[in-house]
Amino acid sequence: GQNIDQPTEMTATEGAIVQINCTYQTSGFNGLFWYQQHAGEAPTFLSYNVLDGLEEKGRFSSFLSRSKGYSYLLLKELQMKDSASYLCAVRDSNYQLIWGAGTKLIIKP
Amino acid sequence: ETGVTQTPRHLVMGMTNKKSLKCEQHLGHNAMYWYKQSAKKPLELMFVYSLEERVENNSVPSRFSPECPNSSHLFLHLHTLQPEDSALYLCASSQDLEKAEQYFGPGTRLTVT
Numbered sequence: 503g504q505n506i507d508q509p510t511e512m513t514a515t516e517g518a519i520v521q522i523n524c525t526y527q528t529s530g531f532n533g534l535f536w537y538q539q540h541a542g543e544a545p546t547f548l549s550y551n552v553l554d555g556l557e558e559k560g561r562f563s564s565f566l567s568r569s570k571g572y573s574y575l576l577l578k579e580l581q582m583k584d585s586a587s588y589l590c591a592v593r594d595s596n597y598q599l600i601w602g603a604g605t606k607l608i609i610k611p
Numbered sequence: 612e613t614g615v616t617q618t619p620r621h622l623v624m625g626m627t628n629k630k631s632l633k634c635e636q637h638l639g640h641n642a643m644y645w646y647k648q649s650a651k652k653p654l655e656l657m658f659v660y661s662l663e664e665r666v667e668n669n670s671v672p673s674r675f676s677p678e679c680p681n682s683s684h685l686f687l688h689l690h691t692l693q694p695e696d697s698a699l700y701l702c703a704s705s706q707d708l709e710k711a712e713q714y715f716g717p718g719t720r721l722t723v724t
Binding site: 535599 | 615653
């Protein structure tokens with residue numbers, strides 16, 4: 503079966519750095535996505551990785567290792583507004599998105 | 612503002628009712644999706660349309676019926692739902708099926724009583 507694993511919840515301090523991990527087992531791979539979802543709102547696109555390595559976009563970076571079936575989302579200089587759920591999704595060989603259950607990130611002052 | 616709108620935002624319906632959810636995208640995308648989001652569970656893909664044609668993929672109970680009259684609009688018709696169908700229903704669109712990221716609407720919070 504297809505499976506995406508990510509921690510259920512994480513806590514971090516304002517101004518710090520946090521890394522949210524995602525491991526996957528899917529039938530084929532055509533890219534990995536990270537989305538942010540604030541409570542009661544729609545998911546919004548953060549990043550896309552299809553090749554191994556690090557993609558940096560401002561305070562957020564996303565890393566992919568296809569051989570390990572592993573990705574992480576790195577958030578720097580955390581702000582209170584970063585409190586949200588972070589969803590990992592993999593596009594499989596049929597170009598369907600397989601989603602993780604999301605990681606709820608709690609930022610404390 | 613994501614360019615994808617959904618109505619209504621909240622819906623309470625009885626198990627014998629018939630209702631419809633509406634989604635509209637203003638992004639000129641070719642693909643549209645319906646997802647179900649339940650608490651602490653992964654997003655479940657329900658239906659996919661590409662260029663107004665339904666892409667057969669997931670088994671969804673027949674009490675959910677999609678309709679895509681044109682590339683900008685997507686409906687989800689609901690009838691004789693069960694309490695376990697209570698969830699957030701999200702619509703999304705993307706430029707195409709194969710490469711592009713998906714843009715989500717705000718969702719409809721459905722409660723079946």
